[in-house]
Amino acid sequence: MDAADQTHEGTFPPSLCAISVTFFLVGCASLAGDPSAFAERQLVAQRKWLTAPAFRSFRILSRVTPGLPPVNLAVAIGRRLHGVAGSLAAVSGMLAAPMAAALTAGLLYLLYGVHMPYASTMPDASTMFSTGNFLSGLASASAGLAFAAGARGFRRIGLTPGHALVVLFMAAAYAFGHLPFVLVVALAMPLSLIVALVKGHKVKPVDEANG
Amino acid sequence: MDEERLPILTIILVLLSLVSIGGGPKLMAPFAHELVHLRHWMTGKELAGLYGLTRAVPGPGGLILLAGAVGGKVAGWMGIVVAPLALILPSSCLCFVATSLWQAQPRAQWKALMMRTVAPVSVGQGVAGGIAILQITHGGTPGLVMAGAAFAARLAGLPALAVLAAGGILFWLYSI
Numbered sequence: 001m002d003a004a005d006q007t008h009e010g011t012f013p014p015s016l017c018a019i020s021v022t023f024f025l026v027g028c029a030s031l032a033g034d035p036s037a038f039a040e041r042q043l044v045a046q047r048k049w050l051t052a053p054a055f056r057s058f059r060i061l062s063r064v065t066p067g068l069p070p071v072n073l074a075v076a077i078g079r080r081l082h083g084v085a086g087s088l089a090a091v092s093g094m095l096a097a098p099m100a101a102a103l104t105a106g107l108l109y110l111l112y113g114v115h116m117p118y119a120s121t122m123p124d125a126s127t128m129f130s131t132g133n134f135l136s137g138l139a140s141a142s143a144g145l146a147f148a149a150g151a152r153g154f155r156r157i158g159l160t161p162g163h164a165l166v167v168l169f170m171a172a173a174y175a176f177g178h179l180p181f182v183l184v185v186a187l188a189m190p191l192s193l194i195v196a197l198v199k200g201h202k203v204k205p206v207d208e209a210n211g
Numbered sequence: 212m213d214e215e216r217l218p219i220l221t222i223i224l225v226l227l228s229l230v231s232i233g234g235g236p237k238l239m240a241p242f243a244h245e246l247v248h249l250r251h252w253m254t255g256k257e258l259a260g261l262y263g264l265t266r267a268v269p270g271p272g273g274l275i276l277l278a279g280a281v282g283g284k285v286a287g288w289m290g291i292v293v294a295p296l297a298l299i300l301p302s303s304c305l306c307f308v309a310t311s312l313w314q315a316q317p318r319a320q321w322k323a324l325m326m327r328t329v330a331p332v333s334v335g336q337g338v339a340g341g342i343a344i345l346q347i348t349h350g351g352t353p354g355l356v357m358a359g360a361a362f363a364a365r366l367a368g369l370p371a372l373a374v375l376a377a378g379g380i381l382f383w384l385y386s387i
Binding site for chain 2 (some may be wrong): 011022027030031032033034035045058059060061062063064066067068069070071072075076080084091093094095096097099100101102105106109131132133134135136138139140141142143144145146147148150151152153154156157161163166167170171174178180182183184185186188189192193194195196197200
């Protein structure tokens with residue numbers, strides 16, 4: 001634990017190469033789902049670059065700032081470990097494996113799927129019929145997955161009438177009011193802030209929160 | 212290919228990068244609105260199909276793929292390169308700046324407040340995304356039933372990939 005506390009205070013800034021390699025492993029883990037548990041094991045238990053509360057604080061930061069949580073985690077922890085260069089090393093390490101996966105999937109799609117980059121090129125009617133239905137099934141299922149992710153989010157933050165109101169407002173404003181998304185978010189944020197302020201006091205301190 | 216598309220797409224993605232909290236489905240509501248309904252750059256079915264496919268790669272990879280695929284569809288090869296960058300760079304820069312503020316006050320009260328404010332909005336973005344997917348898929352009753360089944364299966368703990376594959380195959384069989 002002593003070593004962890006020392007590194008926590010920045011006595012041993014790790015090398016850029018070590019940061020990049022570690023976040024490369026986190027990026028690989030991200031291909032199987034949320035990599036934050038894996039990242040915590042790597043950074044806290046194995047490398048001892050951060051204390052557990054410091055890691056959790058960064059994890060919360062990665063989830064309340066816009067963008068993808070794993071990428072934000074790399075940005076923030078990379079900066080903490082080695083400044084701007086550390087941030088760049090962490091993000092490039094983090095994104096290498098997902099980028100490779102995206103390129104591979106994209107190439108397979110170009111080779112065997114719909115003719116993506118050419119808007120005017122339509123596949124012929126017979127293949128259109130079957131792949132079209134396959135894709136509709138995928139899409140419908142992915143809508144279900146999006147709702148499930150929402151339900152899990154609720155489970156994590158606790159479902160209160162105020163939270164439900166925020167979510168219902170956003171869903172209705174977008175789906176039925178056809179308001180631009182940025183405007184919906186801009187309206188929902190103050191609403192959510194009011195809900196949070198009203199419900200204020202019985203809240204765990206950030207460091208203990210199981211974000 | 213319309214040459215003005217790439218700058219417009221880039222502006223849209225930069226804005227989304229700065230307001231979208233979390234991963235894939237959170238982008239679907241604005242994508243459907245901007246790309247399908249407003250500008251008619253792609254059909255709803257195309258966007259929904261692309262999204263379903265990109266779900267095969269979880270995490271940041273899926274998002275890069277979604278952005279690249281949409282960029283390619285809308286603005287050609289340049290779009291494939293520019294779109295993922297436009298989506299990832301702005302939010303990363305913002306997070307970089309936020310890190311120093313975050314570190315400066317280790318146990319500040321506003322952090323807990325910020326968490327409780329942002330979390331429901333993030334959930335709302337995802338739910339709006341799910342509704343947007345259903346709207347642009349035009350799946351009718353089978354689509355709704357499939358979404359409901361996928362919702363239940365995922366909450367019961369089935370892997371996302373298995374749920375997706377089952378959805379695609381069932382619809383394909385249904386169409387024969």
